[in-house]
Amino acid sequence: MSKNPFDLNVMAKQAKNMETAKAVGQVALTSAQAIAQLNQQAAQELGKRLQSKVADLMKTQDPKSAFDYVHAEVLQDAAKEVAQYQAKLFEALASGNKELAKIAESMIKESQHDLIHFVNEATQNAPAGTEPYTSVFKTSFSSALQNFELIRAAMADSFVNFQESVENMKNLSAMQNKSDSTSSKKRK
Numbered sequence: 001m002s003k004n005p006f007d008l009n010v011m012a013k014q015a016k017n018m019e020t021a022k023a024v025g026q027v028a029l030t031s032a033q034a035i036a037q038l039n040q041q042a043a044q045e046l047g048k049r050l051q052s053k054v055a056d057l058m059k060t061q062d063p064k065s066a067f068d069y070v071h072a073e074v075l076q077d078a079a080k081e082v083a084q085y086q087a088k089l090f091e092a093l094a095s096g097n098k099e100l101a102k103i104a105e106s107m108i109k110e111s112q113h114d115l116i117h118f119v120n121e122a123t124q125n126a127p128a129g130t131e132p133y134t135s136v137f138k139t140s141f142s143s144a145l146q147n148f149e150l151i152r153a154a155m156a157d158s159f160v161n162f163q164e165s166v167e168n169m170k171n172l173s174a175m176q177n178k179s180d181s182t183s184s185k186k187r188k
Helices: 011-061 063-124 130-185
Strands: none
Touching: 011 063, 063 130
């Protein structure tokens, strides 16, 4: 077997890449299942409430009291349900985002380590008299690693920004839900 740096640990790296892809797929599947479950629960609850509200509405004889009932109870309840659904959805998205960020960070560190190892192997096995070329190659590689680090930092920032956006939307939804319930109590 040759000592070519291109052949080192190919099977192990492929297996590791398969495990990483499997982990990413699992995170996506878990998030999708959580969102599907939220949607199913929301649809079932909406169906039950709608049936109950229609039955209550059919009992009213006066159009004004029917309008007041729809405005005061049905619309307020619907707004609360939407806010609760949004909060659960944001929580599911944030959880998946954290897992994906961990996996991506791990992959980047591992790739960086593999590249450094590859360059060291390649330059150690370089023929005599190629030192100037290997020096230029190492310098270029060092610059590429710095750019790689900038990309990693930008990716980490984007995950953090997404997380902050989800938190902001969650907080806004909670504040809106709180103000809706306060105004609902004042009317009663």
